[in-house]
Amino acid sequence: MWKPVSILTSVALAATALLGSSGSSGAAERIQKPERVYQEAIPAQIAFTNNRQLWLLNARDPQAAPKQVTSIGAVEIVGWSQDGAWLFYQHEPKPEETFSKKYLWAVKADGTDAFQIDPREVLMQPKWAPAGHRFAYVVQSAETGSTGTSNVYSPELVAAELTDGKITKLLEEKRDITDFAWMPDSARLLLSVPAAKDRPITLELTDLKGKKLSAYPLGQPPKIEEGIYPYAATGLTLSPDGNQVAYYVRPNSGSLTADGVAIQLLDLTKPSQKPFELGTGLSYPEWFSWSADSKQLAFIEGGGRVASEGKHLTLAKADGKVIPAGQTGKVDALPRWTNAKADRLFFARGLDNSEWLGNYQPEKLLIPGQRIWTRDAGGQEQAVTKGTEKTADTYPNPSPDGNQLLFVRLDGAEHGSVCVRTQDGSEKELVRHVTGEAGYYANYLPAWVQIHWVQPQ
Template identity: 25%
Template sequence: MASRILLVILFLIGFSLDVSAEFPLKATFIRDHQLWLKEGENEIQLTENQHVSSPQWSYDGRFIAYLAGNKDGEKQYLTIYDSKNNESYQPYQNVETASYKWSPTTNQLAYLDEGILNVTQTKNGRPQAFENVALGVSNFEWFPDGEAFIVSSQTDLVPTGWGPVPLFKVPLDTHLDTKKIEPFYTIQTNLEDLFAIDTAYFKWSADGNWVSFLAVPTASWSNDSNTLCVISSAGDNFQVIGKMLGFEDWIKWAPSKNQLAFISGEGRFFVENKNTAITDIPSAALPKEYTPKGYVDLDLEWLSPDKIIVARSKDHKDWNEGPIPIMYTSLYTIDLKTGEQKQLTFPKDNELDSSPQVVGDTITWLRKVEKQGIGDVWVIDRINGRERLWIKNIESAPVFFNVGN
């Protein structure tokens, strides 16, 4: 009897190990300015003698697009790492861009080059060369079906002031044919309620029926305040949601319903007035805020349809001059149904936890020591599990390839 019980226990242990190992964590990250890959516990350096930034996974995980320049970080060019052939290459020679995005349905890369929206062609199964799509583009995102783009064009300054901000729907096969481009929506702006000259960070809801974005004012103004907006996929329902700073990771759609979480509040310093807020879309009421009095939230992530994770610190409302206080953040969970809030991570006195990410059943975050530019990635395999160190000496949060997406 005892031997049978032992066999059952060993089987269950083996089964659980197989399940946890079926989809190991897979991420690309930057260390010593080089591109690295980690899958499970295996770590590989992908570049040498370069200055790398901004890696992005292709939809199927075969390719990683990134910027690569010389050791001084000058003139960074669009580059692609091909995991199948274990090599990096430029899809087109010496493309300088700060905005590039993979198609959600194919291994096709779109990028902006001096206001021209381009997409890569395909040669031997990988992105190679390019073709022009549209001119005069300042910001873009793929539609969820991969067949078109939503784009904006920065408004003009005329003697009477700044004009409205136009949005367009641009088919993938436009080839600079302006007759194929459809007006999507025009943002009417004014100094009192909604001042903007451009947009940033288009993000689609889980069902693809809504897209959020920031309406961005002139540079100095945008350091203190931007306007979070949403618009329906048909372009017929536009709503202003609230004011916030211009951080892409501070805007997150719920994983399975039309709820939008963001960190609200104006003012460029993190010392006060940074609150986690959530609203249903379309919105019929003001967003509900969850940050307790005396605290600020400086990062967020959805844990489940009814729970979120925030990086929280005590506020410093009394600060008004001298060195800006260090915000020692820890991770907290917020249950949206019950309102219960619990501390999740417990960094030491000189540490801060930030950049929470949820990949499947795993929670990850970046832990740094005060005033240090590098940190370590920690993970919890389950919400009630034990935290463990996963990646050491990393320059910024890793970019995960989520098998479930």
């Protein structure tokens, strides 16, 4: 039976085989220490990686320099709490091992008081609640028997709260789930239960005591005897009002999933209505983004596992109407709406390119000339960053009002700088020597940077 951890493992192994050893991890002696270049205050806290280690920068302080948090193993940034007080990251103590395990850690925004949240292996991406310091994650349950600890896949869902540096568990139970998402009230969770004999893929709404409040079956029970069938809803991404959820429908086959799966949209207020079919795409929740008014979903459509070609920006209305927004010969990624205005969407766009396949070189760009673009309420699109074919821009992070933009400007497949586009439209290099990996077939995931914009008091 396919399990969510197995596709992640196979993806990692395939990426290693495709790209070879990463320049950011295999040649540490060539990695230069991060340095701040632009000294003006930016209202943001920035987490980024260099040589697979975690660094933080309080960009609000013009004199602040990047601060190193970790020094061994490898780090994957999870994200900031809603108020920016804490950052979660996953740490791999032994990334050189084929089946390396990850563990959840937290650190304060100033880089102090880092501690491990749970001694058990993390199986899925941990998620902060929309408000406060509540969070949820899934770990490998420590099952024991007469012969000691078992290696049987046994996911355990944990919901907890972080207060004054201490963890209070709110929910802890073994659940066979493939994904989860917080509801806007930060008091309920939407769980994805995989299909099984006589059971369709199902979304379950539960409170933090484990009580099932409602269930949303997605289709009919699978015909298991056919071998390949729809198995799980993943990438659950709720609209800000909590009324709709977008997700990917993944089959019980890792190889088929890697080439694209169905994208659906379910209206939770109309459980008897069938989900809307939006198209096909790679199962990356980072390629979903809801507008602040919950009226539009931006997503990346297109099949084929190569992320650097044939992937196009697409919009979906609340009624399921699909609006293509891509351009022929160009590839899109990472849509991001602003928080305060529902009429501005940022995304990365460049020319289709697959020439690097079979000839990957860390010092060369995978999408030369890629820029950050915007799309307004009228459908007008334009590039908002500028550069040559010797650079590529990615990871758009607009400020809540859209007047400033933080992004990464690559000068190689695994090296670049965090840059800022200020309110007057000028571009400044903020932090030099940010490094990471190109990901699975150039998806650039997990992201090298995570931004928390500080709201004015």
